[in-house]
Amino acid sequence: MKVVRVVAAVIKATNESGQPIIFTTQRGYGDFKGGWEFPGGKIEAGETPQEALKREIMEELDTEIEVGELIHTIEYDYPTFHLSMDCFWSEIVKGDLVLKEHEAARWLTKEQLDEVDWLPADITLIDQIRKSI
Numbered sequence: 001m002k003v004v005r006v007v008a009a010v011i012k013a014t015n016e017s018g019q020p021i022i023f024t025t026q027r028g029y030g031d032f033k034g035g036w037e038f039p040g041g042k043i044e045a046g047e048t049p050q051e052a053l054k055r056e057i058m059e060e061l062d063t064e065i066e067v068g069e070l071i072h073t074i075e076y077d078y079p080t081f082h083l084s085m086d087c088f089w090s091e092i093v094k095g096d097l098v099l100k101e102h103e104a105a106r107w108l109t110k111e112q113l114d115e116v117d118w119l120p121a122d123i124t125l126i127d128q129i130r131k132s133i
């Protein structure tokens with residue numbers, strides 16, 4: 001099966017009440033349109049995962065991020081391809097998260113993590129994030 005190598009940013013910040021919040025975006029096009037995900041995309045030849053992630057977030061959200069630790073590499077079989085997705089903790093360095101490709105975005109507290117319809121591959125990661133924020 002074809003393997004698709006993707007990187008995704010779990011962007012973390014703090015709300016007015018001091019609670020940790022996580023940024024998520026809704027797909028605006030394609031097979032998974034309407035599903036919620038972590039922004040990111042495919043790694044191009046010659047890039048490290050961290051370089052790819054910084055590039056993708058700049059392209060999609062006009063924002064510079066600092067890429068932190070790897071949370072987990074999701075391995076998931078979709079019907080037509082295998083997804084291998086490195087998910088990194090990230091923080092905003094500069095920019096306003098402008099939605100250039102996505103339909104919508106939300107900041108979620110730990111309690112709100114179940115309020116959106118995650119892409120199938122992301123569900124296992126959500127439990128891990130809930131435990132670690």
Ligand SMILES: Nc1nc2c([nH]c(=O)n2[C@H]2C[C@H](O)[C@@H](COP(=O)(O)OP(=O)(O)OP(=O)(O)O)O2)c(=O)[nH]1
Pocket residue numbers: 004006007008030032036037038039040041042083085119120121122
């Ligand atoms: N970025 C991202 N992709 C995800 C997540 N979960 C998940 O299953 N995917 C899948 C959807 C896509 O098939 C692939 C992501 O690649 P992509 O963002 O470059 O997808 P795309 O369809 O826009 O591809 P393309 O038009 O740029 O070629 O991984 C996630 O949380 N973030």
